Amino acid sequence: MNAIATETESYEDYLNNDYGWKSWLFTTDHKRIGLLYLVSITLFFFLGGLFALIIRLDLMTPPGDLVSSETYNKMFSMHGIIMVFFFLIPSIPTVLGNFFLPMMIGARDVAFPRLNLLSWYLFNLGGLCMLYAVVNGGVDTGWTFYPPYSSNFSNTNVAMAVTAIFIAGFSSILTGLNFVITINTMRAAGMTWFRLPLFIWSLYATSLIQVLGTPVVAITLALVAGERLLHLGVFDPAYGGDPILFQHLFWFYSHPAVYIMILPAMGVVSELVASFTRKEIYGYRFVAAASLAIAVFGFLVWGHHMFTSGQSIYAGMIFSLLSYAVAIPSAVKVFNWTATLYKSSVSLHTPMLYAFGFIGLFTIGGLTGLFVAALGIDIHLTDTYFVIAHFHYIMVGGAVMGYLGGIHYWWPKISGRMYPEIWGKLAALIVFVGFNLTFFPQFILGYLGMPRRYHAYPDEFQVLNVMSSAGASILGVGYVLPMIYLAWSMRYGEKAGANPWPATGLEWHTPSPPPPENFLEPPVVTWDAYDMSAQPELVARLNDEDRMYEAALRAGAWKREELDVEPPASGA
């Protein structure tokens, strides 16, 4: 392809076309904005992780020796608020979505670049408000802000925290709006809807949820702030208000928000599975439609958070049934990834390890979701560690695994350099082991009846809690490692070239790092997503590599370095 031919020529890329802090803080380049978000959300990720660390340290001993009950309440509240609103919801869309959405559809930028930058500023303004709430004594309501506790009784910075989420919410709305319009109007010539990569489909579904759901939580949290500051009483039984109404409005957004977190990760996994099996995703149209189906069903199941809140039992039955319905499109995805893997020759690069991790852990998280979607079982499991384990399997085992897989997969394109493969694999393994050791014991704890959000527990739960804390420390190492070696690789990593894997998407049809307007000439798409046969030069390259390895193996080489001999056929 033309892109590969230009690799040796010199060109201006998006990193060296301008220098200085102004070129970053006033940029409207979606790629630079993606990196700005990467910095912001990484900071929040480690801040949220710090609170998790304190929680796990405290739970090492049954009486909870490290912090007081009040401090413990603040720790799990701020862990939840920061991880949900300032890491998980923005993570994949704002970093990988911002960077790659325009490239993958063959556009020069998103539809509204200035709005995109405004979103980043709003996000950070919200983040600063949250930091203020944290250093000013914290919040202790849990991330759910249930009144009347949050409105009348809590003595912590609730008003500032909900203001933070309100502002960050508008950042999320504007990003979603920008993505919807970009996908609708900015696709390259020949990029029809059913040629879009599945990552784009999943981002589209995610953006629809952001656009439709976030305004509702914004107005709801504004009412909570109004209750605290002006004593409005909309959710206060003493004034004739109904606290259950808050829960309905809150979960109307916050359940779909779970799909804001998991759908983009599913999109990443679709890219990874296709790229590392060198196959088209089995049932492409079903996987694409499943994203939209999850977004639609996701809006109809919020009541399953309220089975024990005093909601009518008939409403509960319907919400339970609809919650089961979400399992169908989710299972479609898992089965289709598995079917794609069937009889393929998988190359086990680091991103693919994360993809395998995602598929397994998401399956466990999804199936345990069916447990708690059942009315009877939920009475036993509600507000126990079973629920904690379930949603961490989705959000950490699913969303964070997808995020890390995506970061590694696209790192060569972002930085122009390869990450060190051996360290990547090691970190992926550590994350997988640490994650399971942290959260699997919590399923058992929850089943045995340990409630969530408690600072102390009976002695017989200690073994499982210590296992969980030990796992968390391993998980922490797994998260710090990529920080170090990715930073290292920006300078010392091997040059990646335009298409190191090789993969079929448009983002690989341009040099790494990409030029400021993404493509040296406007792309024209003539192939379906992931169709490698439409790109014969990639097939030839893979065949060359195959011949090379085969020849080396015949010659008796068995170590990786010894395999690294000159290819016999014409190089790509």
Next chain:
Amino acid sequence: MAETSVADRHTHGAARAHQFDDAEQQRDAVTMGMWVFLVTEIMFFGGLFTAYVVYRTLYPAAFAVASLALDITLGTLNTAVLLVSSFTMAVAVFGSQTGRRRMLVGGLALTIALGIVFLAIKVYEYYQKYVEHHIPGPSFAFPAPYTQPAKMYFTLYFAMTGLHAAHMIVGCGLLGVLIVMAWRGRFTPEYHSPVELSGLYWHFVDIIWIFLYPLLYLVGRHLE
């Protein structure tokens, strides 16, 4: 979205921002952008409308009685003012489409004036509520047995009309920017998306009021 394309237009010295292939793509994008933005606005107001539905269902009699405390004359007058302003906004859009600058500027000026009249009447109504102790808070007073639910009614009244008024103020600001641009001849029949999109926004805010008026003012009029 209107602002984005307008601002880009400044920096690039042409009607088309760099990320778009042609003017038609830009027009499609900004128009769809405004429609999607209005959808988010519907959801934003939707939370309050939901709360209204819930509490009116819980306290139907109190809502009917409390609604009688509003000034029907001023409410109806304001509805008329807003409907006329939507007409003058449509005139301004027509002026921009057909390249009649005086019609455009005049339409925008009239629309802003009517918007300010609406806000002034609203402020006077709020003042009346203050005098009558109908503002929820320590000094709130309403005859028994409806004191508590009437307070809920007035909380929703102020939240909904207040949010609506905030949107009116933003709208007046938008139209103010447009007048300056129109005066400088920035709009042509080929390029007038900002006028058209601000018009969409104005009509949207108008429609919100069309729902607020019967829900807040007309609930209990049959009792008179």
